[in-house]
Amino acid sequence: MQKKLLNKQGFDGISYVKNLPNMIKNGKVIEKTNQAGQKFIINDNTETIIRLDWNKKEAKWLVTSYYQL
Numbered sequence: 001m002q003k004k005l006l007n008k009q010g011f012d013g014i015s016y017v018k019n020l021p022n023m024i025k026n027g028k029v030i031e032k033t034n035q036a037g038q039k040f041i042i043n044d045n046t047e048t049i050i051r052l053d054w055n056k057k058e059a060k061w062l063v064t065s066y067y068q069l
Helices: 013-018 020-026
Strands: 028-030 038-042 046-054 057-067
Touching: 013 020, 020 046, 020 057
Parallel strands: none
Antiparallel strands: 028 038, 038 046, 046 057
């Protein structure tokens, strides 16, 4: 059995990262007017940010994801 690694706030980071595909698949995609070039994927208690470019060249990559406290 894998030991859970908790951060200072008590969150299990490994489980969180393993759940990222579900958060992206099941979340609601929104745009924020002051954040051009990014998409925000909102779930019940998480927000995931996808960037659509890299140095003005098309690319799609995960920037960050976090719990909305």
